[in-house]
Amino acid sequence: GENVEQHPSTLSVQEGDSAVIKCTYSDSASNYFPWYKQELGKGPQLIIDIRSNVGEKKDQRIAVTLNKTAKHFSLHITETQPEDSAVYFCAARLTFGQGTILTVHP
Amino acid sequence: DAGITQSPRYKITETGRQVTLMCHQTWSHSYMFWYRQDLGHGLRLIYYSAAADITDKGEVPDGYVVSRSKTENFPLTLESATRSQTSVYFCASTPSGAFGEQFFGPGTRLTVL
Numbered sequence: 722g723e724n725v726e727q728h729p730s731t732l733s734v735q736e737g738d739s740a741v742i743k744c745t746y747s748d749s750a751s752n753y754f755p756w757y758k759q760e761l762g763k764g765p766q767l768i769i770d771i772r773s774n775v776g777e778k779k780d781q782r783i784a785v786t787l788n789k790t791a792k793h794f795s796l797h798i799t800e801t802q803p804e805d806s807a808v809y810f811c812a813a814r815l816t817f818g819q820g821t822i823l824t825v826h827p
Numbered sequence: 828d829a830g831i832t833q834s835p836r837y838k839i840t841e842t843g844r845q846v847t848l849m850c851h852q853t854w855s856h857s858y859m860f861w862y863r864q865d866l867g868h869g870l871r872l873i874y875y876s877a878a879a880d881i882t883d884k885g886e887v888p889d890g891y892v893v894s895r896s897k898t899e900n901f902p903l904t905l906e907s908a909t910r911s912q913t914s915v916y917f918c919a920s921t922p923s924g925a926f927g928e929q930f931f932g933p934g935t936r937l938t939v940l
Contacts, residue, residue, distance in 0.1 A: 722886070727869070753926045764917050764931030765870070810869060814926055815860070815885065817870040 723748040727811050727818025734801050735826050742821045744811035745793040751813040754787060754794045759808040759820075768809075769796070801825045829853050833918050833932040841940050846905045848935050850918030858921040859901040860929065861885075861893065863914040870917065875925065876901055908939045 724747040734740050746754075752773035757765035771778045771785045771794065778785050782801075787794040798805055806825045811818040831852040840846050850859065857878050862870040862885075872885030874893040882893050890912060892904045905912055915936050919929040 755928060757929075757931075762933075764919075764933050765929075766931065767928045770928060815872050815875065817862075819867060819869040 723751060723814045723816040725811060725813050725816045725818045727821060729821060730819060731822045731824075733824045733826065736801060736803060738801055740796075740798045740801050740805070740823055740825075742796045742809055742811070742823075743793060744795070744813075744818050745791075746813040746816075747792065748814065749789075749792065753813075754785070755812050756783075756785060756796045757810045757812070757817075759810065761807075765810055798823075803827050831918060831920055831930055831932040833916075833935050835935060836933065837936050839938045839940065840908050842909055843907050846908050846937065848903045848905075848916055848918075848937070850901045850903070850932060852899055852901075852918075852920045852930075854920065854922065854930075855898055856920035856922045856930070857898070858923070858925055859895065860919040860921075861891070861901070861903045862917045862919065863887065863912075864917060864934075865914050873903065873916075877925070905937075908937075910939050913937060913939045 727744045755770035758768045759765040769785050771787050782799045784797040803825050809821045834849045860875040861873040871887050876882045876895040915934050917934045918932040921927045
């Protein structure tokens with residue numbers, strides 16, 4: 722089955738800094754890589770995703786990059802704001818990473 | 828437009844009791860999923876369903892039973908609850924295909940004493 726590793730488990734940044742979260746996966750057949758944001762007391766919500774035929778995708782301050790050869794993909798958040806504070810999960814197939822707690826300090 | 832709902836939102840039970848967590852979606856999505864969320868483990872798939880009357884095991888199915896007699900409902904039953912099943916349970920759905928964007932419910936926090 723698929724195995725997904727996510728790092729770091731916690732990330733603390735100052736408002737305005739960039740944040741990067743990385744994931745690796747094991748199954749070369751995986752071709753869809755979503756990122757979810759989970760706020761306290763709520764279910765995860767998709768923020769951005771990428772398919773294997775694309776190397777990078779951007780949506781305003783959020784971007785995802787994919788390296789299929791190395792089997793890793795990353796979430797990049799620029800100009801972080803306090804409201805970006807949350808838990809972020811990557812996924813491949815139906816396997817989720819362990820989550821990253823992002824804290825943005827004003 | 829209710830989307831996907833779960834009930835109850837909070838449940839306390841005792842070891843050995845049977846508990847059923849409900850999940851209902853109003854979109855007629857074909858795929859539905861049950862996950863449990865524990866610190867340090869992220870979200871782990873318990874069971875999923877591709878359509879009514881079609882269910883499959885996920886990563887951690889032991890101790891759980893599911894059914895899907897109607898497309899919109901996907902209940903999860905703990906036949907004899909154990910303390911290790913204390914967790915937050917999330918239901919999710921996707922409109923088509925197993926590997927697309929998942930829409931999650933608000934979760935059920937279950938405590939087994």
